[in-house]
Amino acid sequence: MTALSDPPPRWGLTIPLPGLTLDRHRSLVERLPDLGYTDVWTAEGGGTDAFTPLAAAAAWSPSLRIGTGIVPVHTRGPAVLTQTAATLAQLAPGRVLFGLGSSVPAHVADINGIPFDEPFKRTRDVLRFVTRALRGEHVSGDFDTFSIAGYQLPHPPVEPVKVILGALRPGMLRLGFTEGDGAITNLLFPEDVPTVLDAVGPQPPGKELVVKVFVCPTEDTGYARRATRPFLAWILNREPYRKFHEWLGHGELLRESHELWAAGDPEGAQRALPDEVVDGLFVSGSPEQCRERILRYHRPGVTTVQLYVSLPPEVLADRARLLDTLARLGPAAR
Template sequence: MPLDDSGSRLRWGVTLPLPGLPLGAHRFVVEALPGLGYGDVWTAEGGGTDAFTPLAATAAWSDSLRIATGIVPVHTRGPAVLAQTAATLAQLAPGRVLLGLGASVPAHVTDINGIPFDEPYKRTRDVLRFVTRALRGEYVAGDFDTFSIAGYRLPEPPAAPVKVILGALRPGMLRLGFTEGDGAITNLLFPQDVPKVLAAVGPQPPGKELVVKVFVCPTEDRVYARRAARPFLAWILNREPYRKFHEWLGHGELLRDSHERWAAGDREGAQRALPDEVVDALFVSGSPEECRERILSYHLPGVTTVQLYVSATREILASPAALLDTLARLGPGA
C-alpha cells in the first residue's frame, strides 16, 4: 500500500451509502471493508441522506473503521448541535470520529432549507472555532462574527479527541483548515491540480489531514459513464464555489462554454459543453484496475487519505459478491 511523505500508509475510505443500495442493506459492505484494506467510511450531506445516520450504523456494525463526515454544512445546524452530534458519535466510536465541516453551496443551504447563505467563510471559521473548543470540554460564551453564544459546555466531552477538518477549495479555507483545524478535504480537481492545493496549504504539521475525494464509475462502458456523470458535473461545476475553484486552478477557459450556457438557462447545453476530458478526469471510469491507477495519481506527498465516491452500476449491484469484488479491485488491497 502506498506511503505518504512521513512513511505513514495512505488511508482509503468509501462514501456510504452507495447509490442504489438502501442504507439498511449496507452491513455486509461495512463488515467487509477492513478486510479489503479500507479504513474509513465517509458521508456527505446535500439533498439526500443525512451525514450522521450512516455513521451511527457503521459504528454499530464495525469496531475498527473510522467514521467521517465530508462534509456537513455549517449553516444548517447550530454550532452546539454539531458539537453534540460529534460527541455522541464519539461514544459509539471512541477515537474514530472525524467531523468534516464546510460552507457547502447555496443550493443545499438556501434553496432546500430556507437558510441564508451568508458570509460562508466567516460562518465556517466561527463554527470551527466553537466546535473545536466545545469538543475539548471548554465553556464557550461570547460573540462570534456570525452568531452569539450565551454559554455552553458539553456535559460529556469525548475522552478521545475528535478531529475537525474543513471542506476547502481555495487558499483561504485550505489555510484555515490547517491552522485552526485538523486539516482539509478537497474534491473535483484534476490530479495535476494537487500540487497547487498543497502549495496553498504550506508545511503540514504532524497529524493534520489532507483528504482528496475522488468520484469513480467503475465501468468500461465509457459512453454510459459519461452520460451518468454529466448532469452532476454540470450542476456542481456551475455552483459559484466550484466555478471560482476551477478559475483559481486555471481551468476557466476549459469550462467557459458550460458556464455561459448554464447562465443562459440552457442546462442541457451546459452538460453537452463539458469537454470529455473534464468528465473523464473528474469522474474516473474504466475497469476497476484502470480506475485504481488513476485514483493513485492523486496520491502525492502530503495527501493522507483518498475518499472514494463509487457510482454503483447495475453490474456492481447485481450481487453482494460483485460489489465486494469491485471494491476489492479498486482499493488498497488490490
C-alpha cells in the same frame, strides 16, 4: 506516489453507495477492513443525512474511522453540531473526523430556506466554537455570524475528535490547517493536488488532507459519461466550484459550460463539458484502470483518499460482483 517517509494514505468509501439503501450496507461495511479500506465517509446535500450512516457503520465495523465530508455549517446550530460529534465519539472513540464546510447555496438556501450568508466567516466561527466546546470549554459571547449565551458540553470526548474543513481555495485550506485538524478537498484532477498542497504549506504532524475522488468503475465509457455528466455540470456551475477551477487554472476549459448555464441552458451546459473534464473528474474504466488513476492522487501530504463510487445497476444488484469490484478497486488489490 507517497514519499518513503510518509505513511501510505488511508482509503475511505463514501456511504451509502448511490442506488443502494442504507439497510443493505451492513454486510458490505463489515467486509471493508478485509478489502483494505480504513474509513467510511458520508456527505450531506439533498439525500441521506451525514450522521445516521456513520452511527450504523461504527456498530457494524468497530475498527473503521468514520468521517463527515462534509456537514454544512448553516443548517445546524453550533451546539447541535458539537453534541453530534461528541455522540459519534462515544461510538468510535479516537476514530471520528468531523468535516464541516460551507456547502453550496442549493443545499442551504434552496432546500432549507436558510440564508447562505458569509460562508467563510460562518465556517470559521463554527470551527472555533466546535473545537473549543469539544475540549470541554465553556463557550459564550459574540462571534461574527452568531452569538452564544453560554454552552458547555457535559461529557467531552475522552479521545479527541479531529475537526477538518471542506476547503477548495487558499483561505479555507489555510483555516483548516491553522485552526482545525486539516481539510478535505474534492473534484479536482490529479495534476491539481500539488497546487492544493502548495496553498496548505508545511503540514504539522497529525493534520489531515483528505482528497475525495469520484469513481464510476465500468468499461462502458458511454454509460459512465451519461451517468456522471449531469452531476458534473450541476456542481461545476455552483459558484464555489466555478471559482475553485478558475483558481486551479481551468477557467477556459469550462468557459462554454459556464456561459450556457448562466444563460439558462443546463442541457447545453452538460453537452459543453469536454470529455476530458468528465473523464478526469469522475474516473471510469475497469476497476484496475480506476485504481491506477486513483493512485495518481497519492502525493506526500495526502493522508486519505475518500472514494465516491457510482456503480452500474447490474453490479449493485449482485452482492458478489459488488464486493469483487470494491476489492479490485481498493488498496488491498494486487
